[in-house]
Amino acid sequence: MANEGVSLELTLSCSSSSTSGKSGECCSSEEQEVSKRRHQDRNQAFKIAGMKVYTPSEEEEEKKLSTRLKLYEDSWTIKKVLTSSDVNGSSRLLLSTHVIEEQIIKRMRMEQMSIIEKIYSNEGARIRVLDYDTNMSEYELTLKRWPSTGSFVFVNNWKRDFEKRRGLKCDDEIGMLWDPFHSLLWFRVLHRGSYMTTAVQY
Numbered sequence: 001m002a003n004e005g006v007s008l009e010l011t012l013s014c015s016s017s018s019t020s021g022k023s024g025e026c027c028s029s030e031e032q033e034v035s036k037r038r039h040q041d042r043n044q045a046f047k048i049a050g051m052k053v054y055t056p057s058e059e060e061e062e063k064k065l066s067t068r069l070k071l072y073e074d075s076w077t078i079k080k081v082l083t084s085s086d087v088n089g090s091s092r093l094l095l096s097t098h099v100i101e102e103q104i105i106k107r108m109r110m111e112q113m114s115i116i117e118k119i120y121s122n123e124g125a126r127i128r129v130l131d132y133d134t135n136m137s138e139y140e141l142t143l144k145r146w147p148s149t150g151s152f153v154f155v156n157n158w159k160r161d162f163e164k165r166r167g168l169k170c171d172d173e174i175g176m177l178w179d180p181f182h183s184l185l186w187f188r189v190l191h192r193g194s195y196m197t198t199a200v201q202y
Contacts, residue, residue: 076175076188077103084170091159093141100143100152104178104185112183119143124155128184131166141185162187169193 078099080086086093105116118125124144131137142156162168171193177186 078176081173093154095152107178107180132188
């Protein structure tokens with residue numbers, strides 16, 4: 001409506017000043033400017049109309065895809081080839097002090113100090129773990145320091161939710177990545193052991 005009013009005013013202005021060549025030239029220039037603005041507005045409207053409108057479920061899928069792409073590009077900062085003690089039913093995953101302190105504890109934010117204190121206590125801290133391989137299914141493990149060795153262990157449900165559920169065996173390589181923004185740990189099976197490629201001889 002605003003542009004139509006401007007156009008009408010310019011038309012009347014041009015009619016009243018038709019005897020002046022100089023005024024006519026000015027009017028023509030102003031009309032061209034209005035036409036240019038209309039064209040720009042129309043193009044912008046087409047762009048807006050063409051934007052994708054996501055439903056809540058589609059937005060959730062987009063977030064998952066974005067996370068998968070990020071994890072694909074990033075290196076898994078914690079890697080371990082599983083030993084027999086990790087998968088012999090002892091219900092715990094052993095990791096070195098250096099790995100946990102450098103790749104998890106030092107990457108925690110200031111507001112997560114209470115979690116750090118629990119990790120070093122006998123109680124341990126409950127850590128959310130998302131399995132990258134199984135549609136980002138979520139689990140919980142307790143991370144604590146092992147008093148006898150000073151190393152760290154993941155306990156409580158390691159056997160059920162990871163060793164058994166994922167069929168983990170000795171020589172499988174797993175990867176983990178701490179996400180400081182969501183206070184959780186990503187998990188993935190990077191490689192299966194040589195037992196997977198050993199042919200059965202008859």
